[in-house]
Amino acid sequence: MVKVTVIGSGNVAGHLITAFENSDSLELVQVFSREVSKVSHLVGAGAAVDDFRALADADLYVIAVSDDAIAEVSKRLPFAGRLVVHTSGSMPPGILDQKHRRGVFYPLQTFTRNKPVNFREIPICLEVEALSDYATLETVARSISDKVFAIDSNQRKALHLAAVFASNFTNHLYKIASDICAENSLPFDILIPLIAETANKVRLLSPSDAQTGPAKRNDSQTIAAHLELLPDERRRAIYEILTQSIIDDGKKL
Amino acid sequence: MVKVTVIGSGNVAGHLITAFENSDSLELVQVFSREVSKVSHLVGAGAAVDDFRALADADLYVIAVSDDAIAEVSKRLPFAGRLVVHTSGSMPPGILDQKHRRGVFYPLQTFTRNKPVNFREIPICLEVEALSDYATLETVARSISDKVFAIDSNQRKALHLAAVFASNFTNHLYKIASDICAENSLPFDILIPLIAETANKVRLLSPSDAQTGPAKRNDSQTIAAHLELLPDERRRAIYEILTQSIIDDGKKL
Numbered sequence: 001m002v003k004v005t006v007i008g009s010g011n012v013a014g015h016l017i018t019a020f021e022n023s024d025s026l027e028l029v030q031v032f033s034r035e036v037s038k039v040s041h042l043v044g045a046g047a048a049v050d051d052f053r054a055l056a057d058a059d060l061y062v063i064a065v066s067d068d069a070i071a072e073v074s075k076r077l078p079f080a081g082r083l084v085v086h087t088s089g090s091m092p093p094g095i096l097d098q099k100h101r102r103g104v105f106y107p108l109q110t111f112t113r114n115k116p117v118n119f120r121e122i123p124i125c126l127e128v129e130a131l132s133d134y135a136t137l138e139t140v141a142r143s144i145s146d147k148v149f150a151i152d153s154n155q156r157k158a159l160h161l162a163a164v165f166a167s168n169f170t171n172h173l174y175k176i177a178s179d180i181c182a183e184n185s186l187p188f189d190i191l192i193p194l195i196a197e198t199a200n201k202v203r204l205l206s207p208s209d210a211q212t213g214p215a216k217r218n219d220s221q222t223i224a225a226h227l228e229l230l231p232d233e234r235r236r237a238i239y240e241i242l243t244q245s246i247i248d249d250g251k252k253l
Numbered sequence: 254m255v256k257v258t259v260i261g262s263g264n265v266a267g268h269l270i271t272a273f274e275n276s277d278s279l280e281l282v283q284v285f286s287r288e289v290s291k292v293s294h295l296v297g298a299g300a301a302v303d304d305f306r307a308l309a310d311a312d313l314y315v316i317a318v319s320d321d322a323i324a325e326v327s328k329r330l331p332f333a334g335r336l337v338v339h340t341s342g343s344m345p346p347g348i349l350d351q352k353h354r355r356g357v358f359y360p361l362q363t364f365t366r367n368k369p370v371n372f373r374e375i376p377i378c379l380e381v382e383a384l385s386d387y388a389t390l391e392t393v394a395r396s397i398s399d400k401v402f403a404i405d406s407n408q409r410k411a412l413h414l415a416a417v418f419a420s421n422f423t424n425h426l427y428k429i430a431s432d433i434c435a436e437n438s439l440p441f442d443i444l445i446p447l448i449a450e451t452a453n454k455v456r457l458l459s460p461s462d463a464q465t466g467p468a469k470r471n472d473s474q475t476i477a478a479h480l481e482l483l484p485d486e487r488r489r490a491i492y493e494i495l496t497q498s499i500i501d502d503g504k505k506l
Contacts, residue, residue: 147446154437165492178461200449207425249428
């Protein structure tokens with residue numbers, strides 16, 4: 001059975017630890033955190049360690065820490081020649097200390113503390129420097145997910161950027177919508193079925209085919225009325241640039 | 254039993270007709286369309302009419318046509334003093350001919366032809382000019398949906414604007430993400446679980462609390478790297494304005 005150790009106690013680490021713990025096809029050896037109290041409830045008390053020197057042998061070490069801590073953490077691991085990966089969407093394997101066999105284990109999802117996710121549906125994007133390490137990484141990924149992809153660094157960077165548009169920016173549009181609701185004594189909940197269906201539609205239709213609304217119809221009267229309802233300059237600029245982008249996309253079809 | 258007639262054969266009309274047909278607590282009397290073939294498969298052949306003079310008595314006439322056709326259609330109805338509503342998010346009841354008792358029946362959803370929706374979960378926003386008409390409209394709305402709201406014209410305009418941000422613009426961000434995927438030989442499907450979870454999160458968390466990503470963390474290194482990956486000027490401008498908006502929102506908290 002493949003032995004895995006997780007280093008980190010943040011959001012991604014927590015969800016990964018739970019997924020690894022729940023898998024029958026691998027062994028979660030240890031979890032490292034500077035504050036063991038953050039992870040000891042997820043693994044046995046003995047398996048949570050806060051001293052790098054206490055790290056036992058494993059086939060794979062998964063560093064799930066913030067991007068700017070990856071290099072330093074990988075350097076402090078007191079061994080060499082073992083398979084070490086990070087979980088970042090935007091960093092190459094090369095950010096890890098060169099004493100390791102290096103790779104990336106990037107779960108493409110937005111994680112929320114205390115909100116369980118079904119890891120089997122989460123795409124995991126893998127990269128290794130030495131092809132001989134791919135099988136181990138793939139075994140671990142498949143033990144928790146049905147969607148495993150080999151993705152190189154350039155693709156992963158692009159994917160991370162696409163994810164920012166599809167998730168972070170989308171959520172910010174929800175935020176603007178929720179502000180508009182609040183300013184007009186409307187419950188944000190009234191938009192939830194629309195938000196759900198909008199996300200659901202692109203399972204069946206391409207985003208181009210799914211596009212609806214005043215911009216798609218180039219309905220200048222409604223667009224003008226909407227701009228009048230937006231006293232905030234920033235919001236008006238966001239409305240204008242997205243509307244123009246939809247209109248121009250329509251011209252390309 | 255309340256008698257309802259639908260006028261129109263577009264996307265919204267089609268979904269409304271199906272919902273009315275499936276409800277046991279109202280009677281769909283007729284459907285008017287200039288092309289009866291578009292609706293006769295949804296209702297009995299005898300119930301589909303293409304001549305305004307053939308319209309029978311009903312308690313409610315629902316005009317589900319494009320915004321710019323509402324006024325004209327309402328004028329051509331060969332009767333007066335009956336309850337007539339439109340389904341537009343951006344028009345007041347007053348756009349209907351003044352010979353009618355007027356109102357609005359606005360289902361807040363993005364409809365796709367041939368993709369069934371569960372109407373019981375779709376918010377329906379009602380407005381009437383005469384309060385005495387509200388009960389009839391509410392009865393009809395509740396016969397197909399569990400989410401019925403009394404919303405005045407100013408609120409509905411704001412809601413429609415919020416819906417443009419939460420749905421139309423969101424879909425356009427999916428489109429940009431799908432372009433980025435295509436340009437990097439990545440399947441768009443890889444983003445679907447992320448899109449679904451992003452939409453799902455705001456059922457439990459406010460959009461502010463759900464925000465994640467480089468802009469939220471003010472991670473200037475990743476933001477700079479992303480901007481370098483965006484050769485298209487429009488896309489870069491969209492990335493910049495949404496990023497700045499998220500950063501500035503963070504400062505307000």
